[in-house]
Amino acid sequence: MIDLRYAFVLAFGSIRSAKLRSTLTALGIIIGVAAVVANVSVGASFNQYFTDELGSLGSNFIIIYSQDVNIFYDNELEIIRNTPGIEGASAFNQQTAPVTYLSATRQIDVQGVSEDAQYISNLGVEKGSFLTDKDKYVAVIGKEVATEKFDKNISVKNYIDITIKRDDGTSVTRKFRVKGILASEDNTFVTGGPDRDVTIYVPIVTLNEMLNVTDYGGFSAKTGSAESVQEVSDEVDKRLARDLGVPTRDLDNDDAKPYRIFNQAEIIEQLDSLTNAFTILITMIAAVALLVGSIGIMNIMLVTVTERTSEIGLLKSLGYTKPDIIVLFIMESIIVGVIGGIMGTVLGIVGSYIVEVYLGITPVFPFYLIILGFFISVFVGLVAGVYPANKAAKLNPVEALRHE
DSSP, X not given: OOOHHHHHHHHHHHHHTTHHHHHHHHHHHHHHXXXXXXXXXXXXXXXXXXXXXXXXXXXXXXXXEESSSSOOOHHHHHHHHTSTTEEEEEEEEEEEEEEEETTEEEEEEEEEEOTTHHHHHTOOEEEEOOOOXXXXXXXXXXXXXXXXXXXXXXXXXXXXXXXXXXXXXXXXXXXXXXXXXEOOOOOOGGGTXXXXXXXXXXXXXXXXXXXXXXXXXXXXXXXXXXXXXXXXHHHHHHHHHHHTTOOGGGTTOGGGSSEEEXXXXXXXXXXXXXXXXXXXXXXXXXXHHHHHHHHHHHHHHHHHHHHTHHHHXXXXXXXXXXXXXXXXXXXXXXXXXXXXHHHHHHHHHHHHHHHHHHHTOOOOOOTHHHHHHHHHHHHHHHHHHHHHHHHHHTSOHHHHHHOO
16 A cells, blocks of 8 residues: 555645646635635624624513504503513614704614613713603713714703604604713614614603604513523513413414514524524535535546546556555545635635624634634545546556557
8 A cells, every 4th residue: 555645745746737727626625615614704703793792781681572553551561560570671662763963964763761771771871871761851862973973073961853753744843952972882783772872862751752652662671680581581471461462372472472572592592593594505505616616626637537647557557556546646636625625714714804894793713614624625625536536546557558
């Protein structure tokens, strides 16, 4: 049996003697491995981003959304507040509205909340103070609203005009005194909430008065501990379902309820499902690229066998056996695969880093990415090299030596 180190030297020398062909052969592997590595990295980064973002809210929050109009009122808010284990609850409504400061008007998300919203959503105030349930026409604005949305910065005690459009088509405008400016923080879109940096918070009672409604779009709540969040969430679900007339048999059927309730664990589970589905889709696309790459290696290796027929005959005449020839050609195929895998891994990491930085998420590169890229390339090279290697090994040495 040929020494593997010697086989490596021979195979590598053959690759170096045909650099362009070897590069084109490895191109399919480079693209496929890069796609797999980038996909896994971006998926891991998004998972980490979602987990960190949810963690910024704490692991003990509950969000309830109305899926219909006129179902959530003060009675439902009290039901949630009176559920054992709930330490704070806030109703909310939201509308994107024209907001005027001095002579400039911008479209900004306006959210009505109660005093507990600060505790529930960890809304840090940089200047001034947050809303209280006694406030009327005051507002707490996001950092970006205060410093970037208008021609001049908005300060605490300045006044802004908010225009709310009602369902009947009429509009109402009220003047609000800025009571506080929030500290800049990451947004909370994974919970369905607004980006706090570009949101204006007003008392829920005031917003409902302007909207001419008495119902709420949903509730946010916080439990006493992360350990109890699922139990408390289930109890809130049961109480709301009972209050809204949901049949007992449908308590576990979300589609039968006019609302949806989430806690952190459930949101992370759903996000994992989405990212996993995305990962599977992109991986399948990458697998096609790898398949094309492996076919490319096989085709080039078959051409190589034809071109090197005389060389194969000479090797056999010098005593090289069929297994030796197989090892030589498979070694060459694996080396091409590994080179493609290394370049693809580097390209995938660099590409995913650029995408992640552009999207503003922290890049995550699990160590197994390097292992994954290596094993994929070795496997593809091995599989692609088997048939050409067998074909080379079966050549008759006399016929091979006669080949020109």
